[in-house]
Amino acid sequence: MQAQTRIIGYAGRDFESTDAASRNLAAIEFLNRVQLHFSNAQLSAAYLFNLDPTLRQGPITIQDVNSFYPYNNRSLYAIEISGGQLKHYLEHAARYFRTFKEGDRVIRVGGENNDMAESSYDIVQGVNYVIDITRPVGDRIRDITYQGRPVEVTDVFTMAISSSRLNGMGGYLAAMGFDRNNPPTIVYDSRSDFGRADQIQGLIAQYIRERRTIWPETPTNFKIVTAPFQPVETKF
Numbered sequence: 001m002q003a004q005t006r007i008i009g010y011a012g013r014d015f016e017s018t019d020a021a022s023r024n025l026a027a028i029e030f031l032n033r034v035q036l037h038f039s040n041a042q043l044s045a046a047y048l049f050n051l052d053p054t055l056r057q058g059p060i061t062i063q064d065v066n067s068f069y070p071y072n073n074r075s076l077y078a079i080e081i082s083g084g085q086l087k088h089y090l091e092h093a094a095r096y097f098r099t100f101k102e103g104d105r106v107i108r109v110g111g112e113n114n115d116m117a118e119s120s121y122d123i124v125q126g127v128n129y130v131i132d133i134t135r136p137v138g139d140r141i142r143d144i145t146y147q148g149r150p151v152e153v154t155d156v157f158t159m160a161i162s163s164s165r166l167n168g169m170g171g172y173l174a175a176m177g178f179d180r181n182n183p184p185t186i187v188y189d190s191r192s193d194f195g196r197a198d199q200i201q202g203l204i205a206q207y208i209r210e211r212r213t214i215w216p217e218t219p220t221n222f223k224i225v226t227a228p229f230q231p232v233e234t235k236f
Helices: 024-037 062-068 083-094 167-175 190-194 201-210
Strands: 005-012 042-049 058-061 076-082 122-125 128-132 139-148 156-162 186-189 222-225
Touching: 005 201, 024 042, 024 076, 024 122, 024 190, 024 201, 058 062, 058 190, 062 122, 062 139, 083 122, 083 128, 083 139, 083 167, 122 128, 122 167, 156 186, 186 190, 190 201
Parallel strands: 042 156, 128 222
Antiparallel strands: 005 058, 042 122, 076 156, 076 186, 128 139
16 A cells, blocks of 8 residues: 555646546646657557546655556557548547537537447547537548648558557447458557556556656647537537
């Protein structure tokens, strides 16, 4: 128990929830930051894993990390994907938003049938993109750019993902056209470096130890648009 409560670093500010899980962007940005750092991938995808992350301003312990990322059996991988597959990945994530129509007051989440959990929605870091939720499901992602250049369907990227996504959770691999007979090429496996099964928890802790103090950042690489309609309220 003493090891669980030993201070490993500090948070400069709260990594706090905002209006809803889908707006808890600083926590997702931090997880993507960790995944990019250790995998050396070009892109990283992470999902909304905790409605109330407990990285608060002040000391951080292992217990805090385990509460922030409550899965002790998730390893980190990086796979090769094409620009076309990236588009499919982002479209699959964009299903989380209900179609925004004229007269709607707020942006609603949970899918068109309100049957998608927050853990079904991934945010990808490393590319810029626009989610147009006035468009139908499957045709919402536009203006994907990588380092200022439009992404072509034939481009090749490496992308960091958790073992849960690699094993099929959420249907993201299937959305990109991968299956048992056509698996993705794995270019990074955290177990090869560290030899444990609970790597993402361990990597988060190591990242905090290395930096000593971490700060929340809101990602600016994507935006959700509702034009020509505008919500009366901006919160979710």
